[in-house]
Amino acid sequence: MTFRTRLLLVFTVAVVASVALVEWLVTDSTRQAFERMEAQRANGLVAQFRKEFAERGQRIVRAVNGIAASEAAVNIAISADDSPYYNEAASLASAHGLGLLELVAGDGTIVSSAEWPARFGYQEDWLREPADWESRGAFLRREELPDGVTLSLVAVGTASAGGRKLYVAGGQQLDREFLSSLLLPEGMRVLLYRNLEPGFSPAELVGGQAEDVPRVRPLIEQVQQRKRAIARTLGTGASAETFHALPLTGYQEDLLGVLLISSSRRELVELESVLRRTGMGVAAAGILLGIALSWWATARVTRPVLRLAESAARVAAGDWGATVESPSAGEIGQLARAFNRMTHELVAQRERLVQAERVAAWRELARRLAHELKNPLFPLQITVENMQRARERYPEQFEEVFREGAATLLAELANLKQIVGRFSDFAKMPAPEMQPVSFNELVSETLKLFEPQLAQARVRANAALDPRLRPVQADPEQMTRVLRNLILNAIDAMPEGGTLTVRTSALEGGVRLEVSDTGQGLTPEECGRLFTPYYTTKAHGTGLGLAIVQSVVSDHHGRISVESAPGKGATFRIDLA
């Protein structure tokens, strides 16, 4: 991963995190604000409904008081015989818009009942309890009807005349019709649970739908237990509703019902959804903009670094004079200037090093030349001095001494010529002329040339040639020279004789050539310096043989290595691709 990518990634993460945090904070605070507004709205709706409910109660009170104050009620109250009036309640209820009406004599006997006409003569003892019915207003009551028990909102009025009293108990059933007649604000609905049986009975839920039962049941049960108002939000998403569950108590403070005022959260949810979508859109745009700016910023920041990296790569590739621009005075500019100083210093040091190495090489060459030339010069000097001494002191022996001295001089001169030839060969190493070469044949022919020399050195030659080997592009002359040098090296490494093994093996698209001896072997330090020019472990070596071998192998884009340990011989391995 590039520096720019990493920087862009960091910037992107930072931008995304920042935008997400801001988006969350804004959304959350907005949602809380809307929740507060929704709660206020719901409370307003509940208050409005309470007012409507109270208004209905007042209407019932007015109707009941109107009946109680009517002439008909007074007539019934003062009548000694109630029987003619058993059907009066129905007409009075109809005239005053009441669903329920009972006219009850002062002794608690029902004179007439609109909701259950057959109940005349039955007792309504609860009316005779000491109570100020006029000031009580409307209240809830459990009402028995022919088709079952119901919940009603009733008021009680009294008509008194001639020392006789008539109770007028009238009201409305709290049923689906009553609920639907209430003026409800938009998005609001009302459910009523009639708490007429122990426990929870789904049939007593009025105004709702079948799917409401499992939703509101826990709420109703909580109100049944705690007998106080509870507000809960039920459901999820746009179908969620906030329910205000209000306990409805009778005149004896017994829990007769639970009024569930539901306020739909659809509007709030949709508003929140719009806000969320807008927020996400803004956040996405912000993130994209942030990423684009990050892209631009990272490009701007990493451009000098990239130039530095390119320059460093050029330096690594050998272009020591590579420099970078230092566009600014910041850290990157300082780094660029330091880099430029570093490359200038490197160039200078390299030149100094090359010069030093060149001097060292000349010195080494001079030392080697002096060493190599000194050895044959000394016999030359001795031979010439012997010849001079013989001519002066032993003229009769001069002829013989001259003959022997001339032979020695010729031999040493030949040795000098050989030394000079080797240096000359190393100096003028030609470029390889590539052609298909069969290394198996090359090894066989070379070993055949060395047979007398191997026999003389008591070295047994062993060729392990891979028959699968195919011709490889190489310069046959130079590769023969490489093999000869390695064989000579091996012979020199085995002064007491031994075994020379030359092995070929096929590589993928190439060849491996191994030359092993059973000589004294090399130390690791010797192995490390073995291919250094003019380095030798032999008394009379020039130190150029293996340097030439390495040079040829390098010219063939191959690789040479040595494996050896003291006392275990050595193996030179050449891989050509």
Added chain:
Amino acid sequence: MRLMSSPWFAVRNLALAALAVATAAAATRPHYGGTLHVEIRQSFETPDPPTTGYGMPDLARAFAITSWEAGRRAVYAADENATGGRPYLDTVEIEMARPLRDQSVDLELGKTDVVELGPSELRRQPAGRKVWLSAPVRLVALVFAPRVEDVRIREALALAVDRAAIHNVLLQRQGEVSAALLPQWLSGYAFLFSAAADPARARTLVAGLPAAVRAISLGVEDAAARPIAERIALNARDAGLAVSVVPQGAGADARLVEVRIGSLDPALALAGVAVSLGLPEPPRAASPEPLYAAERALLEGFRVIPLFHLPDVYGVNPRVKGRPGITPLGEWRFESLWVEGGRP
């Protein structure tokens, strides 16, 4: 028991004497003419006018049918050759299927001359209203279907009904409370059948019975009788029975029926009532004791629960003159009536 000295014989003799006097008076009255307008609740849907029963069939004694619109209207003209002489009235126009309330209004407005009055309508009549009242000749009773086999259910319902409350309020004290088939004025022993409610005993009877057995449907023949049925259902509820009021013809477990006493002879009347109620015909009884025993036997299994005996009540326009147009048994006797403003 000495029933021969009971009020039964006294009332019967009185009714027979009144009938004889009225018949004699009709034969000697002057002829004034005119049309008598009558409204009734009943609707005869037959192609021809009814010839049996009470009411319109009674007119055949002195009038002849001249116009018949089934279910709506009938016109009878005076029969010049009627036994006892031609009636004072020229015609009698009868309008059928008129609700009691509408009849009462029509009478109030002077649009008709004779109307039927229910208990509520009777109460609303102005003071001095001319009213014809028969003896209590209409038996109101509960009749159980054969499938209600458990006698405890039937007896419990008989004990549960608060006849007095119904009589006082719904019937406005018309007629009389009764637990007998024949009215007291006819039999003289009706008081021996206890009509008192005993809801506690009724509850005891049905306690432990399955709810399905305690559920009874009560059919009502006449919509006007529905309040009575509703009250019976309420009484039954207090006794632990679940009585639901249903329209007649729905195969109810019990029916609230009305049967007329058809004879001034108690034995014949009992036989007629028994047949009408689907009871076995009682043996002919020449004296009150076997008649009582026969009636007791008929009521033994609570298949029939007598509730009330009600009279026929008619409101009459003041312009209608003459003796009452009905007999103690509720039979129409319009031949002795005349109307003011009629043809001289």
